[in-house]
Amino acid sequence: VRNDTVASAGEHALIERVRERAGAPPVWVTVGIGDDAAVVEPERGASIVVTTDTLVEGVHFRRDWTPAGAVGHKALAVSLSDLAAMGATPRASLLSLALPADLPLADFDALVEAFVALANRWGAPLVGGNLTRTTGPLVAGSTAFGSVRARRLMRRSGGRPGDEMYLTGAIGAAAAGLATLQAGVDRATLSGNEADAVQRYERPEARLRCGTGIARARAASACIDLSDGLADAVRQIAQASGTGAVVLADALPLHPAVRTWAEREHGDAARLAITGGEDYELLFAVRPRQRRAFLTAARRCSGLPLTLIGKLTAEPEVLLERNGTAEPLGAGFTHF
Numbered sequence: 235v236r237n238d239t240v241a242s243a244g245e246h247a248l249i250e251r252v253r254e255r256a257g258a259p260p261v262w263v264t265v266g267i268g269d270d271a272a273v274v275e276p277e278r279g280a281s282i283v284v285t286t287d288t289l290v291e292g293v294h295f296r297r298d299w300t301p302a303g304a305v306g307h308k309a310l311a312v313s314l315s316d317l318a319a320m321g322a323t324p325r326a327s328l329l330s331l332a333l334p335a336d337l338p339l340a341d342f343d344a345l346v347e348a349f350v351a352l353a354n355r356w357g358a359p360l361v362g363g364n365l366t367r368t369t370g371p372l373v374a375g376s377t378a379f380g381s382v383r384a385r386r387l388m389r390r391s392g393g394r395p396g397d398e399m400y401l402t403g404a405i406g407a408a409a410a411g412l413a414t415l416q417a418g419v420d421r422a423t424l425s426g427n428e429a430d431a432v433q434r435y436e437r438p439e440a441r442l443r444c445g446t447g448i449a450r451a452r453a454a455s456a457c458i459d460l461s462d463g464l465a466d467a468v469r470q471i472a473q474a475s476g477t478g479a480v481v482l483a484d485a486l487p488l489h490p491a492v493r494t495w496a497e498r499e500h501g502d503a504a505r506l507a508i509t510g511g512e513d514y515e516l517l518f519a520v521r522p523r524q525r526r527a528f529l530t531a532a533r534r535c536s537g538l539p540l541t542l543i544g545k546l547t548a549e550p551e552v553l554l555e556r557n558g559t560a561e562p563l564g565a566g567f568t569h570f
């Protein structure tokens with residue numbers, strides 16, 4: 235056994251390395267790492283929101299492509315994105331790792347450090363988790379806890395026909411970033427929009443300021459994050475709300491890297507952006523009479539653009555309108 239792998243360190247030493255990196259917890263964590271369980275106290279009148287996600291080597295990342303720090307960052311970012319979609323403020327996080335014995339200790343440390351850095355940045359300190367050895371691929375699972383007042387909670391099901399759909403940021407970045415990595419482009423040579431796309435694929439940023447800000451203003455009727463792509467998100471909101479939807483292709487905020495990709499590959503930029511997963515933007519449904527309150531709250535989302543991309547409809551179909559004709563919006567990314 236090499237003396238710089240997780241197997242050579244042993245479980246107790248690994249937990250100690252996690253504890254050192256996690257640092258001291260904030261006041262709402264009354265029992266942190268080191269007991270059988272953590273204790274997190276919610277504020278009076280708040281609901282606890284809980285979500286969990288798993289990243290699996292070979293399915294979500296490749297150890298030969300993906301820096302260990304990116305795995306740690308993304309493992310938590312995807313859960314924080316779910317909290318953002320519910321309008322919840324992050325409060326605590328858990329990290330569960332299945333470790334191949336030959337994983338270098340330096341990779342273990344980098345993964346934990348990136349997870350903790352993101353956790354602390356959003357006030358969701360790492361308060362526990364689990365470590366196990368595996369004979370299979372590296373698995374990084376996160377659980378995130380948030381809190382939100384019940385009347386501010388945003389769900390997928392609150393939309394109505396006539397509601398406008400607004401999208402944060404730009405879509406297609408993660409799909410373009412993944413396509414760039416798959417094409418075997420040397421990441422040292424990347425710059426500009428392509429480098430940004432790879433960064434967004436590997437280290438997505440949960441839109442927490444926007445999600446909690448709009449929830450606080452109670453300006454949206456429904457919200458979802460784009461973990462599995464825009465097509466899937468629109469479908470999920472429409473289905474949960476009992477509506478259809480029309481998305482306007484010309485209105486979509488496409489990341490510049492997806493246009494570059496489409497030109498190079500003679501592909502369909504809008505299609506890739508719509509069906510590609512992992513952008514982790516937020517999609518909101520907004521009543522027309524709430525538009526002004528929504529846009530006011532949105533302006534405080536730290537400079538993140540919000541784009542009107544279509545609306546919910548009484549007809550049950552979920553459509554993409556482009557060049558004056560309507561086509562089915564199609565499906566997003568599916569895992570199976």
Ligand SMILES: [Mg+2]
Pocket residue numbers: 315316319458459460461
């Ligand atoms: Mg989600």
